[in-house]
Amino acid sequence: MRIQSLLAAFVICIALPLQAFAMTQINSVRLWRAPDNTRLVFDLTGPVEHSVFTLSAPNRIVIDIKKTKLSAELNGLTGGKSPITQVRTGSRNADELRIVLDIAEQVTPKSFTLAPNQQYGHRLVVDLFDQATNTPISTTTVARQPVSRTAPTPVAAKLSKLPASNKRDIVIAIDAGHGGEDPGAIGPGGLREKDIVLMIAKELQRQINAEKGFRAELVRTGDYFIPLRRRTEIARKKGADLFVSVHADAAPRAAAFGASVFALSDSGATSETARWLADSENRSDLIGGAGNVKLDDKDAMLAGVLLDLSMTASLSSSLDVGQKVLSNMGRITPLHKKRVEQAGFMVLKSPDMPSILVETGFISNPNESKKLANRSHQQALARSIHSGIRHFFQQNPPPGSYVAWLRDSGKLAIGPREHVVRSGESVSLLAQRYQISPAQLRSANKLKSDALKVGQILTVPATTLAGQ
Ligand SMILES: [Zn+2]
Structure with missing residues (x-):
């Protein structure tokens, strides 16, 4: 015992002076430029104490x-769209490093340190927020109408009414997952999820924009990080009728394959895989360093009020659109699950906007990662x-949209479709919603009684919805 404590004391005596003189090193610096801010990431050999402040004239x-x-x-910190024009370094004391960034325009700095993760070690992050972004991006804000005819009117719809003659576009927000400091899943050969999903998102935007009556907006336009809550805020500001988050899976088992579509579950993940995925996706905020950022109180309160009113309608729409996307994907790629899965992904937690998360395939599977690229x-x-x-x-056009006008003027044929039964739904309620008779619904599904099971898939026969 005594020998051990003596030994311990001896080790501490030696270790302390070593620690005192050990300097942390900055091994590399990365710069990520987003539309409204610049992120500097310093890679360190250990934790550091730091301070950041601004000086003006010059900035x-x-x-x-x-x-x-x-x-x-x-x-590498200057040039391009970086606001930094020059970098100088010096020592304040014998052991304190000072880095001075000359800035072309005024910015608001914010800094924090990050602990090591699977990919990076200790980091110091300095965000420089452009000051112009304090004004809201309201140019494309449109009053939204509920997607489903049974949905309650969201508060936003009361803010301004579009003139009846204005046949607006349906707005799809496409959210390419991850970005910047957060690479997402990494496949064979270093293929990064953040790059693949941005390519798919841009292609999807191109295709949607080519169709009259629709407009697609990218939530992330380049290689930079956006906190998860901010992603849904951006979509809302753009007046999105639907939020589609695009991802590519990874699994510990390299053999795992197939595409999946997720909608939000209020009771958490529905399967082990779903739970694992939900964790790894939500962890994104910690990786990106937004873990301490809280949703502001007003938003939380508004969300709370809206939640009860429209969560059910949004979720029902999310499951519906999710199932349609999944069925179509099943024609070109194997599916991981045949049904829309439900998990607690943060980006799906919008009570007022149907939201789905599409996992395009497993980047961790050598075969599928080749296809994804x-x-x-x-x-x-x-x-x-x-x-x-x-x-x-086409089945659920928001009121006031060009597609609603097409439908109402009989220019849109509505074919047969599927409905996944949710709790509280009955044959008569669904018949009314789809504007068919209960008998039509019974015969299309060979129902012997009106008892429906939650999760049961019903075929809704074709209808003409002209002049509704
Ligand atoms: Zn992902």
Whole structure:
């Protein structure tokens, strides 16, 4: 015992001075430019204490880091769309590093450190927010109408009414998962989910924009990180009628394959795989460093009020559009699950916007990752997602939209479709919703009684919805 504690004391005596003199090193620096901010990430050999402040005339950002030595080149921080015009470094004390960034325009800095994860070690993150972004992006904001005829009117719809003659576009927000500091899943050969899903998202946008009556907006337009809550905020600001998050799976088992579609579950994940996925997707915020950012109180309250009113309608629409997307995807790629799965993904938690998350395939599967990187497969995936979305909105066009006008003027034929039974739904309620008779619904499904099971798939016969 005594020998052991003596030994321990001896080790501490030696270790302490070593620790005191050990300098943390900055090994590399990365810069990510987003439309409204610039993120600097310093890779460190250990944790650091730091401070960041601004100086004006000329505009500068000063970063002081204690007990740290610079062993990286900083010349990649200027040029392009970076607001940084020049970088200078010096020492404040013998062991304190000072980095001075000359800035072309005023920015608001925010900084924090990140602990190591699977991909990176200790990091210091400095975000420089462009000051112009304090004004809201309201140019494309449109009052939204509920998608389903049975949905309650969201608060947003009361803010302004579109003139009846204005046949608006249906707006689809496409959210390419991950980005910037968060690469998402990594496949064989270093193929990164964030790159693949951005390519598919851009292709999907191109296809949707080519169709009259629809407009697609990308939530993420380049290689930068967006916190999960911010993604749905961006979609809402763009007046989205539907939120589609695009991802590519990874699984510990390399053999896992197939596409899946998720809608939100209120009771958490419905399967082990779903739970695993939900965790890894939600972890994105921690990876990206937004873990401490809280939704502001007003938003939370508004969301709370809206939640009860429209969550049910949104979820029902999400399951419907999700099933259509999944069926179409099943024609061009194997499916991981035949039904829409439900999990607690953060990006799906919009009470007022039908939202789905599409896993386009397993990037961790060597075969599938090769396909995911292939341009024509990406186009086929986008086409199948697009078909599902089109099908859904032809059946459920938001009031005031061009597609609603097509339907109301008898220019849109509505073919047979599927309905997944949700709790509280009855034959008479569904017949009324789809504007058919209960007898039509019974005969189309060979129902012997009116007892429906939750999850049961019903065929809704074709109808003409002209002049509704
Ligand atoms: Zn993902």
